[in-house]
Amino acid sequence: xxxxxxxxxxxxxxxxxxxxxxxxxxxxxxxxxxxxxxxxxxxxxxxxxxxxxxxxxxxxxxxxxxxxxxxxxxxxxxxxxxxxxxxxxxxxxxxxxxxxxxxxxxxxxxxxxxxxxxxxxxxxxxxxxxxxxxxxxxxxxxxxxxxxxxxxxxxxxxxxxxxxxxxxxxxxxxxxxxxxxxxxxxxxxxxxxxxxxxxxxxxxxxxxxxxxxxxxxxxxxxxxxxxxxxxxxx
DNA sequence: GTCCAGGGCCGTT
DNA sequence: AACGGCCATGGA
Numbered sequence: 001x002x003x004x005x006x007x008x009x010x011x012x013x014x015x016x017x018x019x020x021x022x023x024x025x026x027x028x029x030x031x032x033x034x035x036x037x038x039x040x041x042x043x044x045x046x047x048x049x050x051x052x053x054x055x056x057x058x059x060x061x062x063x064x065x066x067x068x069x070x071x072x073x074x075x076x077x078x079x080x081x082x083x084x085x086x087x088x089x090x091x092x093x094x095x096x097x098x099x100x101x102x103x104x105x106x107x108x109x110x111x112x113x114x115x116x117x118x119x120x121x122x123x124x125x126x127x128x129x130x131x132x133x134x135x136x137x138x139x140x141x142x143x144x145x146x147x148x149x150x151x152x153x154x155x156x157x158x159x160x161x162x163x164x165x166x167x168x169x170x171x172x173x174x175x176x177x178x179x180x181x182x183x184x185x186x187x188x189x190x191x192x193x194x195x196x197x198x199x200x201x202x203x204x205x206x207x208x209x210x211x212x213x214x215x216x217x218x219x220x221x222x223x224x225x226x227x228x229x230x231x232x233x234x
Numbered sequence: 235g236t237c238c239a240g241g242g243c244c245g246t247t
Numbered sequence: 248a249a250c251g252g253c254c255a256t257g258g259a
Contacts, residue, residue, distance in 0.1 A: 089256040
């Protein structure tokens with residue numbers, strides 16, 4: 001069975017409201033005259049299979065050293081970068097990944113703005129060509145930093161879909177296409193980026209607070225439309 | 235002590 | 248194409 005994603009969107013919105021997603025320290029970037037979107041690029045890499053609380057510690061460390069910007073990450077030594085982001089885990093590979101993406105943008109585009117001004121799919125290809133940036137990280141950067149209309153699929157999304165009983169399989173692209181096809185029919189082109197952003201944000205909130213590994217079904221907003229809930233009541 | 239978190243890569247079947 | 252091991256920290 002397939003559930004209308006526009007309906008899903010509205011149910012979640014009624015319960016959670018609009019989520020202001022991807023926290024950014026605006027005041028830090030105002031003060032330092034740095035591009036706040038770069039914080040999202042960094043966060044997207046640091047959060048790979050990692051609890052956000054640990055990412056926050058790493059981001060705080062970067063801010064306290066005033067190196068949460070493109071040019072600083074390009075300049076800082078790999079050893080110091082590793083030490084600074086250590087709380088976020090996998091610090092050696094993540095330091096390398098931050099370096100790689102930063103140096104790529106710096107050498108090819110000078111700054112984030114020039115890079116993000118390109119076409120969505122051109123940016124996506126370039127991000128995916130870098131080691132350590134897969135579909136989810138690339139799309140998170142595109143959606144939340146570059147404000148491009150592309151839907152982010154993550155482990156939470158897959159878990160929720162499986163429990164709802166939508167047989168979309170495990171393919172990233174299939175799931176992404178499904179959401180984009182459905183939502184683009186129900187919302188205007190101009191608001192799609194915001195809708196995708198809210199949708200993903202609300203799915204994450206749902207997964208964290210209700211649709212956990214051990215789900216809390218009896219107070220879940222999707223209780224009435226969920227196969228997992230129905231089966232557990234049998 | 236065990237489990238898990240807003241993945242991705244690489245080697246083996 | 249699919250799967251398993253690996254990367255690492257800190258909170259529950």
